[in-house]
Amino acid sequence: MKLTGAEIFIECLKAEKVDTIFGYPGGAVLFLYDELYKAEERGEIRHILARHEQGAVHGAEGYAKSTDKPGVCIVTSGPGATNAVTGIADAYMDSVPLVVISGQVPRSLIGNDSFQEIDIVGITRPCVKHNFLVTRIEDIAPTIRKAFHIATSGRPGPVVVDIPKDLTSGAEKIKFKYPKELTMRSYQPTVKGNKKQIKSALEMIAKAKKPVLYAGGGVVSSKASKELTELGQAFNFPVTTTLMGLGVYPATDKQFIGMLGMHGTFEANRTMHYSDLIIAVGARFDDRVTGDLNKFSPYAKVIHIDIDPASISKNVKAHNPIVGDVKEVLQALFGMMKEQNFTPDKSAYDAWWKEINEWQAVNCLHYDQDDSHIKAQFVVEKLSEITGGDAYVASDVGQHQMWAAQYYKFNQPNRWINSGGLGTMGFGLPAAMGIQLAHPDETVACITGDGSIQMCIQELGTCSQYRLPLNIINLNNGYLGMVRQWQEFFYEERYAMTYNQSLPDFVKLAEAYGHVGLRIEKPADVEGALKEAISDTKNLYFLDFVTEPQGNVYPMIPAQYGHNEMYLNKEDALNDPKLKK
Amino acid sequence: MTKMKDNSKNSGINNRERHIISVLMENETGALSRVSGLFSQRGYNIESLTVAPTDDETLSRMTLVTTTTGGDASVEQIVKQLNKLIDVVKVMELSHYPHIEREIMFVKVAAPNMEVCASIKRIADIFRARVIDLKNKMYTLEVTGSPDKLDGFLETLTDNQVIEVVRSGAMGITRGNNSLRV
Secondary structure, three states: OEEOHHHHHHHHHHHOOOOEEEEOOOHHHHHHHHHHHHHHHOOOOEEEEOOOHHHHHHHHHHHHHOOOOOEEEEEOOOHHHHHHHHHHHHHHHOOOOEEEEEEEOOHHHOOOOOOOOOOHHHHHHHHOOEEEEOOOHHHHHHHHHHHHHHHHOOOOOEEEEEEEHHHHOOOOOEEOOOOOOOOOOOOOOOOOOOHHHHHHHHHHHHHOOOEEEEEOHHHHHOOOHHHHHHHHHHHOOOEEEOOOOOOOOOOOOOOEEEEOOOOOOHHHHHHHHHOOEEEEEOOOOOHHHHOOHHHOOOOOEEEEEEOOHHHOOOOOOOOEEEEOOHHHHHHHHHHHHHHOOOOOOHHHHHHHHHHHHHHHHOOOOOOOOOOOOEOHHHHHHHHHHHHOOOOEEEEOOOHHHHHHHHHOOOOOOOOEEOOOOOOOOOOHHHHHHHHHHHOOOOOEEEEEEOOHHHHOHHHHHHHHHOOOOOEEEEEEOOEOHHHHHHHHHHOOOOOOOOEOOOOOOHHHHHHHOOOEEEEEOOHHHHHHHHHHHHHOOOOOEEEEEEEOOOOOOOOEOOOOOOOOOOEOOHHHHHOOOOOOO | OEOOOOOOOOOOOOOOEEEEEEEEEEOOOOHHHHHHHHHHHOOOOOOEEEEEEOOOOOEEEEEEEEEEOOOHHHHHHHHHHHHHOOOEEEEEEHHHOOEEEEEEEEEEEEOOOHHHHHHHHHHHHHOOOEEEEEEOOEEEEEEEEOHHHHHHHHHHHHHHOEEEEEEOOOEEEEOOOOOOOO
16 A cells, blocks of 8 residues: 555654654644544554744653653754754753654745745754654655664654645655664664773772762663662662752762762762772763863773773773773673672772762752741752652753752652753743643652743643643742842852842642642741652642742852862852952 | 965964864765864964865865964874864874875966076976966975975065965875874
């Protein structure tokens, strides 16, 4: 039987076992939507209608990051596609497997500045893992096959497939055949680590007296949390993770020393600074992690395990690069250690832990909650307690994101879903939506702020359409807090455009969309409100917490400072001789 | 394309290192823009870039000349980023191997009188350039050689009213057994 391009598209999605697709219709994808309509009638694929293409892509990201499946999106040509770009770039920076199908004007109109025509392949080229413009109906199936393969293998990432409208119209029909085998001579990621390198890593570990395990989002992508935890626990390594790696090692374990980097813990950053061996696993030495590279970990040798060779020795030179899938490499390394009956230098490790324990004793995340103003930290800490560290938590970008990362104790991977690389305000709500759609019976929280939430607030409509009982935790301090914090420290308290005038009444706004809205102003009411929201599994709760207006995130390493140059509180910032006050 | 926009982040002209990189890539639409885009996106400098299909029509071969100031680490990063592009099949840094490098150049020169003609022909002989066209008292010369030789040729011609210059950019091939093939 011969199929139209649009029918082929549906068959491809089915072959890839896609059950949910996020999107927004438009002229260039009318034929595809017509078939999606039929597929939904047949119960094959569920389409989630976002309220803006950016929301659709973030939704697909949330879906992908909280499962082991790729996210799939469909958008129309022109503005549909350009609206999707922020989401695509976000997925690129955070290595999220995503396939985005964009409609394109008919082939005969390409290049004519036609209505809703834009070169989306050109626009997205720097922010995709790969992209395609399909030019023949015969190429639809093989291209979609390649797109899923590329998006989900190696270091995952977004792939855009641009399909001109006339290919889907039915004017031409061909026999459908989905390619089973796929080999691409130009794309063969290295999965297994080099044995020699792994062996020499073991020798380096044997010599180390102050090792640290530094794990990132690659451990989540590789589903290697179990292997990482085993390795850490078997040899008593201190473990720190990046923002993207939170949850790959249980936060409540005594060997976990917290997140590192700009707003990481005092102990994690000191441990990195004084370490003599960094075992970097699926992390990329991002500038928010390293601070000034010239001051970074001056005494350490580096073993760097990553599937992306280009991430190795990009920022920090690796003395031992191991290219491969993190899970495979950790298994091989651990296997070799067991084989050789490897025992670490216990007395050295004890001395190392003694140093670390002293840094931990500083208790850098301590704060005082009084009776008047709600501290954002307190809200997150309560949420963590109430949900036992097991909720899915999406966040936006800013102070609330850092507080969520610092005070929510993630014990499992894939639970913490945020925008780390691109830092996209507006990510949280649609991402939470995608998570809830993937996990209808789980508790999903969206920790956000009064700035970020307004960037994709329209998705409250999507949440009511699909009855998604999210718990939106709006840490409302009336400011674009993270920017305000920088202005306080580095711009002599000139708060340029960071005060959020004319905030909406979030309670009424939530109600307008058919949700429950609560405004919480007293610390004593925090716990009750959280419990009420979480125990209600039918309704979306928009909890508008009125928090301390000018609270700051501590600890903090200012940009271009070293790991041993942290602010623990406001006095440290005020006394910083490098700042002209 | 020679002397594309200089995107170099570093201005240390003095310690610039020149690298010549050969790339085999899928002969697909847009493959070239992925490479040139990568260079501008990451702030790498392109001195010259030539590209054409090979004996295998599914493959294009590109020769890139780049200058870096960051030593081995920066060229290593360039090679890795090139390899990461999905359309790129193989990358080879020719400067690491014994190799041959050539560039072709056409130069149009005004020759208003016999004296200038003679002078042009004399210089052309020294550089083994050939006269490939003559019209309206304009000579067109063709010269092949290393980019340095072409520079030298142009320098000697400056007095002779160079009207137009076109250079192909360098291309290179390794000598002997080290070959860039699929």
